[in-house]
Amino acid sequence: MRTLIGMLAAFALLSLTGSPAAAATLTTFPLSAGTDGIVQCEILNLGDNPINVTLLPVRVTPPDGPVFDPVACPSVATNSRCVVQINVGEPIDLYCKFMFNGSKATVRALIETLTTSGTATAALPAN
Numbered sequence: 001m002r003t004l005i006g007m008l009a010a011f012a013l014l015s016l017t018g019s020p021a022a023a024a025t026l027t028t029f030p031l032s033a034g035t036d037g038i039v040q041c042e043i044l045n046l047g048d049n050p051i052n053v054t055l056l057p058v059r060v061t062p063p064d065g066p067v068f069d070p071v072a073c074p075s076v077a078t079n080s081r082c083v084v085q086i087n088v089g090e091p092i093d094l095y096c097k098f099m100f101n102g103s104k105a106t107v108r109a110l111i112e113t114l115t116t117s118g119t120a121t122a123a124l125p126a127n
Helices: 002-017
Strands: 023-027 031-033 037-045 051-059 071-076 080-088 092-101 107-114 120-125
Touching: 031 037, 031 107, 031 120, 037 051, 037 071, 037 092, 051 080, 071 080, 080 092, 092 107
Parallel strands: none
Antiparallel strands: 023 092, 031 092, 037 080, 037 107, 051 071, 051 092, 107 120
16 A cells, blocks of 8 residues: 555656656637738747747638648747747638647747737737
């Protein structure tokens, strides 16, 4: 019984601390963009170590699916970001998917719409 309790305690501790190399995924809710502007997917690394990120903007309005192939951002340094911009030529609903090695607690990610001059018009965080 003591061995079982020790194994459970070790498992619980591992679950709480996690592994720095563990894979994580965050997604945003869809955001609508008009015909004249930019949709941007952005992730910021606030951790102590570089992370490898893959960004995938996904279209919700027909035809559904990825807007283009996943974009890799290798070795995103501490306090650095990876950004993908999509120039919009028609009304579109998109969400962003962020896949990276590391902890969700050490990144901030979002989708936002911008005017062609770069003014933010809306933003949603990833979770």
